[in-house]
Amino acid sequence: MRVLAAIGVLAIVVAIAAAAFFFGGFYSVAASQPQPGIVASALIRVRQASINRHAVETPPLSLVDVAVVQAGARAFAQRGCTNCHGGPGVGWAKFSEGLNPGPPDLKEIVDTIEPRQLFWVIKNGIDMTGMPSFGAIEVPDKEIWTIVAFLKKLPTVSDQDYKAWTAPASSGTQ
Numbered sequence: 001m002r003v004l005a006a007i008g009v010l011a012i013v014v015a016i017a018a019a020a021f022f023f024g025g026f027y028s029v030a031a032s033q034p035q036p037g038i039v040a041s042a043l044i045r046v047r048q049a050s051i052n053r054h055a056v057e058t059p060p061l062s063l064v065d066v067a068v069v070q071a072g073a074r075a076f077a078q079r080g081c082t083n084c085h086g087g088p089g090v091g092w093a094k095f096s097e098g099l100n101p102g103p104p105d106l107k108e109i110v111d112t113i114e115p116r117q118l119f120w121v122i123k124n125g126i127d128m129t130g131m132p133s134f135g136a137i138e139v140p141d142k143e144i145w146t147i148v149a150f151l152k153k154l155p156t157v158s159d160q161d162y163k164a165w166t167a168p169a170s171s172g173t174q
């Protein structure tokens with residue numbers, strides 16, 4: 001009985017100390033400092049588990065269709081993804097270096113992420129990071145799926161292909 005009481009008291013003390021630490025402003029939310037290792041690894045695990053559980057949709061179109069991939073490249077450019085993630089032959093905006101967590105180089109990670117997971121991330125964004133929800137600004141699901149098709153192809157897209165696919169239709173004669 002005494003042990004249980006001691007555990008109870010200890011739990012209350014820990015809760016009060018944690019509340020004082022976090023609500024008292026001692027935890028730093030600065031993006032200019034790396035997160036403490038335990039926070040960073042907890043965030044990555046929570047993100048991966050959350051995306052995996054929520055991402056259930058299946059593509060309504062062919063992800064290997066050339067026209068779909070090219071439409072996805074245009075959407076990727078027009079929706080501003082390159083500002084943070086860069087693209088083939090396109091550098092990211094300087095401000096994205098100040099994001100923490102930083103935006104990944106997508107061509108290096110897309111092989112390990114399933115289409116349903118890419119779709120979910122683009123549609124819903126990632127809370128408390130710089131990754132916006134494109135569903136929240138009413139980008140249609142179909143357009144998001146074209147971006148998924150483009151991303152799955154990304155590791156093999158050359159700078160020239162990307163330039164040609166994203167060029168305005170009228171400049172094709174130059």
Ligand code: HEC
Nearest residue numbers: 079080081084099101102103104121122126129130131132
């Ligand atoms: C304002 C900056 C910003 C823009 C614009 C942006 N992203 Fe991101 N994105 C991020 C950041 C930051 C992360 C990393 C989040 C994290 O580590 O949890 C990220 C992560 C991702 C991921 C990886 C998710 C994972 O599971 O690891 C994908 C895929 C992605 N973005 C795709 C896109 C696409 C496609 C667009 C355009 C439609 C886009 N992003 C626009 C900042 C941005």
